[in-house]
Amino acid sequence: MSSTAPKTAARVHPLPTSRDSELAASIKALVLAGERDAARERFADLVSRQQRRAVRIAYNYLRDAHDADEAVQDAFLKVFTHITSYREEYPFEVWFTRILVNGCLDLRKARTRRLRWALPMSSQPNAPSMPEPAAQQPSPEDRLMSSERARQITSAVEQLPDRQRLVFTLCHISEHTTSEISQALGLSEATVRVHLFRAVRKLRKLLERPRESARTHPRGLDPETPTV
Amino acid sequence: MKRAHLSDDRLIEICLADPLAPLDEPHLRNCERCERRRLVLASTLGDVTARVISEADAAFPAERLGRQHARIMQQLAHLGRPARVIAFPAGRTQEPARPSVRHARRWFAATGAVAVAFLVGIFTEHLAHQLPAGGVPQTRMASRAADTPVTRTVVASMSDDELLGQIELAVGRTGPAALRPLDALTPRAWDDVH
Numbered sequence: 001m002s003s004t005a006p007k008t009a010a011r012v013h014p015l016p017t018s019r020d021s022e023l024a025a026s027i028k029a030l031v032l033a034g035e036r037d038a039a040r041e042r043f044a045d046l047v048s049r050q051q052r053r054a055v056r057i058a059y060n061y062l063r064d065a066h067d068a069d070e071a072v073q074d075a076f077l078k079v080f081t082h083i084t085s086y087r088e089e090y091p092f093e094v095w096f097t098r099i100l101v102n103g104c105l106d107l108r109k110a111r112t113r114r115l116r117w118a119l120p121m122s123s124q125p126n127a128p129s130m131p132e133p134a135a136q137q138p139s140p141e142d143r144l145m146s147s148e149r150a151r152q153i154t155s156a157v158e159q160l161p162d163r164q165r166l167v168f169t170l171c172h173i174s175e176h177t178t179s180e181i182s183q184a185l186g187l188s189e190a191t192v193r194v195h196l197f198r199a200v201r202k203l204r205k206l207l208e209r210p211r212e213s214a215r216t217h218p219r220g221l222d223p224e225t226p227t228v
Numbered sequence: 229m230k231r232a233h234l235s236d237d238r239l240i241e242i243c244l245a246d247p248l249a250p251l252d253e254p255h256l257r258n259c260e261r262c263e264r265r266r267l268v269l270a271s272t273l274g275d276v277t278a279r280v281i282s283e284a285d286a287a288f289p290a291e292r293l294g295r296q297h298a299r300i301m302q303q304l305a306h307l308g309r310p311a312r313v314i315a316f317p318a319g320r321t322q323e324p325a326r327p328s329v330r331h332a333r334r335w336f337a338a339t340g341a342v343a344v345a346f347l348v349g350i351f352t353e354h355l356a357h358q359l360p361a362g363g364v365p366q367t368r369m370a371s372r373a374a375d376t377p378v379t380r381t382v383v384a385s386m387s388d389d390e391l392l393g394q395i396e397l398a399v400g401r402t403g404p405a406a407l408r409p410l411d412a413l414t415p416r417a418w419d420d421v422h
Contacts, residue, residue: 040304047300051293056284065287069296076300081307153279172277173284193244200240200273207272 020049024092028083043080050076050093053174054100060169061104063158064111071107075100090183097170097184108162156206164199167192234262243269 023046030039054075058068078099079086086095157165170176170184178196182189234242234255242256243266256263288296386394 040301043304044297044301047297051297052285052288055288055293055296056281059284059287060280068287069292073296073300073303077303077307080304149275150279153276154283157276157280169280172273173281196244197237197240200244200269201237203276204236204240204269204272207276 018091018093020046021088021090021092023049024079024083024086024095025088027080028086028088031083039083040080043083046092047076050096053093054096056173057097057100057169058104060157060173061101061162061166062107062111067107067111068104071100071103074103078103091180093174093176094180094183097174097176097180098186101166101184152207156203159206160199160202164195164202167195168199168203171196233259234265239266239269242266243273 023042027039027042027046030036030042051072054072055068058071058075059065062068062071075096079096086092157168160168166185167181170181171178176184178189178192181187182192185192187195239262256266
């Protein structure tokens with residue numbers, strides 16, 4: 001069994017000049033030269049490269065496909081309209097992630113305002129406030145994994161606080177380093193590490209398999225064995 | 229001597245770091261139990277990551293991503309272009325007036341309005357001087373003024389009972405006849421007392 005956990009320590013100092021960063025720099029140069037049509041054509045390539053990653057982040061943060069769709073579209077439009085303010089010395093992915101996450105936060109606030117007025121009108125007082133579209137959509141993963149386990153995992157991820165879920169998503173799905181996440185979210189790296197640590201600890205607690213945990217560490221560890 | 233096992237928090241730190249910390253690497257190599265715990269935790273994290281990714285990918289299949297891409301590029305193509313003006317009614321496209329022409333028209337209209345108002349004022353004053361001093365309007369006003377005190381004295385001299393009686397009579401006369409049987413059937417508190 002190989003570990004799929006993120007390699008945070010190994011990616012603390014990434015190379016800023018990725019392929020996407022180069023693309024973004026060339027688009028910026030084209031816009032500054034007044035060649036907007038050529039810039040748009042090149043931007044289409046950049047959208048294709050970043051789109052999948054963007055919808056994963058937005059969907060896991062917002063937990064709603066329509067909102068995630070809107071957030072991703074807005075983020076790409078903002079990137080193109082403000083491409084002249086992109087600084088080439090930083091990775092494009094970090095700059096884009098920051099724009100995307102800010103858009104997600106705005107959408108989330110707007111949705112909270114909408115729900116504040118919509119909930120009293122609801123005929124089902126016990127209806128869940130968070131939509132769960134993914135739980136009803138079959139996927140290849142559902143076929144491979146037992147549905148019960150999949151439900152457990154979805155439920156556990158949804159129980160994470162927003163910030164912890166976002167940090168976990170950026171680290172494990174988007175494969176950002178803690179340094180990149182701290183730049184994207186405007187938090188210190190230590191704070192990002194704490195959020196990540198707490199997210200993993202909470203997930204572990206929620207998803208602990210009874211059989212395996214009983215075999216390996218019934219109450220975390222044997223009481224007679226000291227720990228370090 | 230019993231060897232110390234790794235704490236849960238330390239295991240999480242190790243799973244979030246790569247390569248393994250030099251301090252713990254030998255322990256994990258030699259301690260089968262801690263290595264098994266680490267693998268379980270890594271497996272759990274792997275399951276969560278796979279699940280989270282599959283959820284997002286199921287919500288956004290390739291077709292949806294394609295539509296989204298097309299929408300983004302379509303919106304970008306319209307950025308910076310002036311909005312299209314739709315002619316209404318259809319077929320009658322009216323050229324918008326130039327700002328300078330519009331400005332001059334406004335000035336002409338305002339000057340004309342002031343001139344008309346001035347002329348009307350002069351004409352009215354002229355008419356007022358030509359009318360006789362004790363004309364019809366003044367007589368009417370005088371008669372109204374004379375009527376008012378009489379009405380006031382009548383109201384003042386009327387007692388409350390008389391006033392209420394008059395109101396009852398008025399209501400009785402003007403009330404709808406269809407409601408009178410219903411009124412008769414309605415119990416009255418005053419009748420019960422007496």
